[in-house]
Amino acid sequence: MAGKVFFSVSMSLDGYIAPEERADDPDRQGWMAQWMELQGWVFPQRFFQENLKLGEGGEEGRDNDILRETFERTGATVLGKRMFDLGEEAWPEEAPFHTPVFVVTHEQREPWERPGGTTFHFVDDGIEAALDRAREAAGDRDVRIGGGGATILEYLDAGLVDEFMLALAPVLLGSGTRLFEGVDARRVALEPVRAEPSPRVTHLTYVVRRRQAAGV
Numbered sequence: 001m002a003g004k005v006f007f008s009v010s011m012s013l014d015g016y017i018a019p020e021e022r023a024d025d026p027d028r029q030g031w032m033a034q035w036m037e038l039q040g041w042v043f044p045q046r047f048f049q050e051n052l053k054l055g056e057g058g059e060e061g062r063d064n065d066i067l068r069e070t071f072e073r074t075g076a077t078v079l080g081k082r083m084f085d086l087g088e089e090a091w092p093e094e095a096p097f098h099t100p101v102f103v104v105t106h107e108q109r110e111p112w113e114r115p116g117g118t119t120f121h122f123v124d125d126g127i128e129a130a131l132d133r134a135r136e137a138a139g140d141r142d143v144r145i146g147g148g149g150a151t152i153l154e155y156l157d158a159g160l161v162d163e164f165m166l167a168l169a170p171v172l173l174g175s176g177t178r179l180f181e182g183v184d185a186r187r188v189a190l191e192p193v194r195a196e197p198s199p200r201v202t203h204l205t206y207v208v209r210r211r212q213a214a215g216v
Contacts, residue, residue, distance in 0.1 A: 002135055003142035004162040007152050008070050009179065010038050010201070011166045016176035017149055037171050041200035042067065051096050063198045070165070074099060075141025076134040078127075080151030081105040084120065094118075100137040102130045104151060127154050149177045157184045159210045163193070167201040187211050 009017050019034035042048050046058030047068040058064070076099050079087070084103045087095070094116035095101075101120045109122040123130040134143045145155050155161050166179075189211040196203040 003073070003075060003138055003140055005131065005135075005143045005145065005155070005160055006163045006165070007145040007147070007155075007161065008165040009147065009152070009167070010041070010169055011179055012038055012169055012171045012173045012176075014172050014174065015178050015180065016173040017147075017179045018177040019173050020175040020177075034171075034173055034176075038169050038173065040171075041167060041169060041198070047071070051098075052092065053094065061198065062196060062203075063200055066165075066167075066196075066203055070144070071098075073142045074144045075138025077101045077144045077146045078130050078134050078151070078155075079103050079146045080148050081107070083146065083148040083151065086148075095120075100134070101146075102134045102137075104130045127151070127158065128160070131155070131160060149179055149181075152179065153181075153183060156188060156208070159187065161208050163205065163207045165206075166204045168204060169201050 011017050017038075019031045019038070021028070021031055025031055036043075041063055044059045045064040045067050046060050047064050049055055049058040051071065074097075077097055079101060081103060084101075084105075093114065095114045095118040098117040101118060103120055103122045104127055105122050105124055107122065108124055111122070112120040114120070121133065123133060131143065145152050145161065152161075156164075187210065189209040191207040191209060192204070193207055194203070194205040
């Protein structure tokens with residue numbers, strides 16, 4: 001049986017999943033400081049440090065368990081081109097996916113194989129084609145829509161997401177990339193499944209239901 005399609009992101013209390021890029025911050029130091037604050041719950045976790053080979057140790061607890069569970073359920077990942085471009089600059093040689101990754105793009109490019117089991121495949125014929133290939137690669141495991149926000153929104157509006165998880169961080173960004181900016185709310189209904197507070201964030205899980213648009 002095919003697995004689920006899901007996304008899992010950190011979000012600020014005012015609804016942003018990434019800070020705003022500013023012309024007066026050309027080296028992106030301010031952007032990076034805000035992003036580090038938003039993702040601050042991830043970095044101390046034991047699983048994060050193990051997965052990126054940063055050394056032994058780290059925190060254990062529910063935050064760590066959620067990171068591990070998210071990784072273990074994922075059989076393939078779909079990324080937007082901009083998310084891939086940013087990651088290509090930042091990921092270590094052994095990229096942290098360890099599964100096939102399908103990049104939605106308008107460019108043709110040969111697969112890019114990295115050490116540790118990650119191979120990036122570039123799909124130039126749309127989000128559904130990328131998802132079909134990711135499902136095939138994932139087998140009975142799940143497909144994660146890894147971002148960025150515009151790519152997540154495309155899949156959500158298309159009715160292709162089964163569930164999602166938000167790590168709601170006690171952070172205010174003020175501006176940036178809103179996760180649900182422009183969502184077709186007439187077509188998307190949510191069913192809350194779980195809320196799990198931790199000392200660092202609150203983990204929220206929702207099932208996505210397809211709502212018939214009025215007048216359609």
